[in-house]
Amino acid sequence: MVAMYKEGYSTSEIGKAANVTPRYVRTILHANDVSLRPRGSWKRKYTLNEDYFKTWSNNMAYILGFFAADGNLPKDNQTVSFSQKDPDILEKIKKEINSNQPLYQNAKTGVYVLNLNSKILKHDLMELHGFRPNKSAVLEFPEIPEPYLHHFIRGYFDGDGYVNYEQFEVVFVGGSIAFMERLRKILTKQNLNTTIRYYSNYTRVYLRGRKTIKLFAEWIYRREGEIFLQRKFQVFSNEYKHSSVLQDRIKKNTKQAVKKRKQLFLDKYQQSNNLEQACHYTRIVKATYYNWLKSDSIFRNKIQEIKSKNNFLKEDIVYYRIYILNNS
Template sequence: MGERTKKLRKRTLTDQEVIKLYVKGKSTTEIGKCANVSSRYVRMVLHKHNVEMRSFGSWKRKYSMNEDYFKTWSNNMAYILGFFVADGTVARDMQSISFAQKEKYILEDIRKEIGSEQPIYKNMKTGVHLLTLSSKIMKEDIMTIHGVMPNKSSQIKFPEVPKEYMSHFIRGYFDGDGSISYEKYTVTFVGGSEIFMKSLLKILTSEGFRPQFVSQGSYYRVHIRGRRSIKLFSNWIYKNTDKSFYLRRKFNNFNKEKLKLEYLEDRKDLSTRKAVSTRKLDFLLIYTQLKSEQKVCDCMGIKITTFKRWLKNDKRFKLDFINLSKL
């Protein structure tokens, strides 16, 4: 009884809303995602209200679409496939695939590109929008042609993307599972499949970047660092871009850079332990003369937040600084 009450509190749709969606032709799995409950719970609601159940697989599609969309490569298809690899789901028991994203407009663009009028639903609790495309052909193409399977997170391999479409695929994956910190001049990808992330590392290296691979338990990260490097990366992924197909907030972050490429440089050896240790030692030496954290930061061209991070994360540096402060 306690478990059932707990589930009821999580629901985002009423019984009547659940029934209405089912009558309109939605599957119990789709309704469950919208209502934040399991498909079994949806069936319980329908039985409780004596709703006549359809036989499994007997529903007819209400919304048309280009079911062969993922058979032919294009700039837009490569982007959507990359986006799906990051933020998509292949249904295990249904003939459908789903996209999830907080920004509704990108799902609207994808829906239009694929030629569907399928409604986009919003989970009111999480704020995430869901676009589900019901198609056996599309599901099979995603699985057999591109190798994207149910429960893909830890096992997916990098699809065989033609080189001319690689930047668009990477942009799609970046919009789903990537981030840009302009202040730190860092682009980061995250994923749960080691083989996929190491393939990504290899591809970025082949494009002239100097990515770094970091293992963090069951997750893996690939970083591109440096002011010039992230400008080059943005030039690459946004070239020949259909204006519809990118997340605006990430595009706008890259556009914080106002200098032209020829005036940009990466700070040499910024990420190496040796270089950071040397910079910390320089800070302490200069501090003995200036006796001001801010003045030392200005002198060295670093942010005060960098100095504070050193104090927080490096006990030896903190102790040395405290001792110098007492002199």
């Protein structure tokens, strides 16, 4: 407690981190002969862009969405608070808002908290964007300009959403029915397969299906260089890598299958010296044979070796031309 206070934390922040009251913190500080700062002076120690929420940008929309999920406006002081178990995303938010306010970690829950002390920030979140103290159950979906909508959704997803690729689903969680119903309408408008379920204390919106979550990821991450939660982005990235590997494997298996079928055709053609029988045995049509003959020089050379006379190959070419004319 003494070390945190000397680093600039307030008694309220220290109390939250230690799960004790600010009064108890002050008692500990007095017991350790620590001189207390004038009440309220600590709030001016750290800098930030107090007008940040006045101007729309991609990252502002993201932070607004993240705040809708993991933010808080205390009733009793002029503070804007963000909470997350991943400190990296809070550091990115700090940097974006030009703040040097240190994070603190709640000793009981392990959650990291970023407190931005600004009357202006709090006012703008309430008056410009409609947020209220203790917003969980009464949160309204803010009016987001269309170009910034997917950034806001990405922010909310990073705060109160998760992806499960084993079941091919993305899930959003929220305490406000009105907010979640509006969220579902927006996602449905993006041609995503959505469902909604109501529980006693919260509501969930589901995106289901491999195609749907792929489209969702492409929508919210379509601009590089923006803020996002790395561990959630990585889940989508792993799926893309998996899909790429899967497609390469399919192509490889297809090539091997065609190679085997060609060899089977050659074996049967050598035995029968009959095009019809070889096609029937290997379950291909004549057009496939002619395509192999035209595009695969190795196959064509092996056919030449099988044939006892060159005019047989010429005969195949004639048949090929007749086949094309009859089917054109």
